[in-house]
Amino acid sequence: MSPTLAWGLVLGMAITNTVIRLVPIAAISRLELPEIAHRWLSYIPVSVMAAIVATQVLRPGGNWMLRPDNPYLLASVPTAIVYHFTRSFFGAIVAGILSFLALRYLLG
Amino acid sequence: MRGARLGLPIFLVYMPVGMAFGLAATAAGFTFAQATACSALALAGAGQFIGVAALAGSGNLAAALIATGVVNLRYLLFSATLAPHLKGVPRWQQLLLAHTLTDETFAVNIADARVGRADRFSMTGVGLISWFGWTLGTAIGAAAGSAIGDPSKWGVDFAMPAMFIALLVGQITRRREFVAGALAAVLALVLSAWLPGQWPVVAGAIAAATVMTVTPR
Numbered sequence: 593m594s595p596t597l598a599w600g601l602v603l604g605m606a607i608t609n610t611v612i613r614l615v616p617i618a619a620i621s622r623l624e625l626p627e628i629a630h631r632w633l634s635y636i637p638v639s640v641m642a643a644i645v646a647t648q649v650l651r652p653g654g655n656w657m658l659r660p661d662n663p664y665l666l667a668s669v670p671t672a673i674v675y676h677f678t679r680s681f682f683g684a685i686v687a688g689i690l691s692f693l694a695l696r697y698l699l700g
Numbered sequence: 701m702r703g704a705r706l707g708l709p710i711f712l713v714y715m716p717v718g719m720a721f722g723l724a725a726t727a728a729g730f731t732f733a734q735a736t737a738c739s740a741l742a743l744a745g746a747g748q749f750i751g752v753a754a755l756a757g758s759g760n761l762a763a764a765l766i767a768t769g770v771v772n773l774r775y776l777l778f779s780a781t782l783a784p785h786l787k788g789v790p791r792w793q794q795l796l797l798a799h800t801l802t803d804e805t806f807a808v809n810i811a812d813a814r815v816g817r818a819d820r821f822s823m824t825g826v827g828l829i830s831w832f833g834w835t836l837g838t839a840i841g842a843a844a845g846s847a848i849g850d851p852s853k854w855g856v857d858f859a860m861p862a863m864f865i866a867l868l869v870g871q872i873t874r875r876r877e878f879v880a881g882a883l884a885a886v887l888a889l890v891l892s893a894w895l896p897g898q899w900p901v902v903a904g905a906i907a908a909a910t911v912m913t914v915t916p917r
Contacts, residue, residue: 593755597761598729602734602738604761612773613775613801617779617786617801619783621787632910638871639904639905640901640902641807641867643887644901645865645885648864650889664861684866685713685862688865692857
């Protein structure tokens with residue numbers, strides 16, 4: 593990898609990612625949005641999270657894994673249960689990773 | 701300080717995933733400085749993995765930058781969603797909050813804002829500790845190189861999904877949010893048959909939010 597290309601990617605990524613994230617904040621935080629826009633935005637977090645979880649669990653690495661022995665799918669159950677009852681991110685992630693490792697080991 | 705406490709779980713997840721990026725970047729030919737600077741300046745998670753892989757595969761800088769930009773288009777939505785909570789926040793702090801805006805910091809801050817507690821200081825704390833975890837993890841991964849071996853054997857593959865599952869469970873407080881999430885999940889999965897990368901997530905979320913907005917409550 594040539595230094596020019598690598599540094600080009602580093603700086604290019606820094607600029608694109610900051611611009612993408614800053615422009616809406618800078619523009620919208622000065623406006624009074626209509627109620628319907630607030631309503632629309634209020635559904636964005638849950639929709640994005642659910643879409644990410646669905647694709648990461650059922651298409652890990654970008655390939656379908658629609659099988660009953662999918663360790664990603666099975667390990668999401670204890671993760672969700674632990675978070676629901678403890679409200680602890682850390683506990684949920686530890687439970688998730690441990691059950692994922694155990695399932696991957698058991699299911700081969 | 702409250703922000704740093706809220707952000708601690710993110711720190712703990714970003715460390716190992718950042719290490720995985722440090723390993724992947726050095727394996728693709730990046731130096732320690734390039735890999736660490738990439739994480740410190742971009743903080744783009746999946747976008748970084750994809751950008752580095754695209755550059756190593758094609759040698760085409762423009763293609764790699766477009767790939768990472770597309771993956772991170774969802775941040776336009778997050779930024780717009782967070783914006784109404786950032787009225788009157790000084791410009792430099794908006795820049796800092798924008799720079800540290802990720803899926804995880806967004807979810808933690810928006811959940812905190814919903815219960816009326818998030819302010820610009822707590823959000824800055826969440827952002828800084830997350831940035832630190834990601835950058836530190838990358839530096840460790842890039843420095844250790846192959847000495848660590850394959851991070852997936854420690855179950856790192858499930859760290860991100862586990863985090864998102866917890867964030868999702870925390871987001872669902874009403875029936876309509878459950879419906880929105882279910883709709884977005886199904887749409888994203890169906891759309892992934894045609895759309896590459898993170899486009900199904902972006903398109904599925906936009907469609908689900910729109911349907912929920914125009915249907916009567």
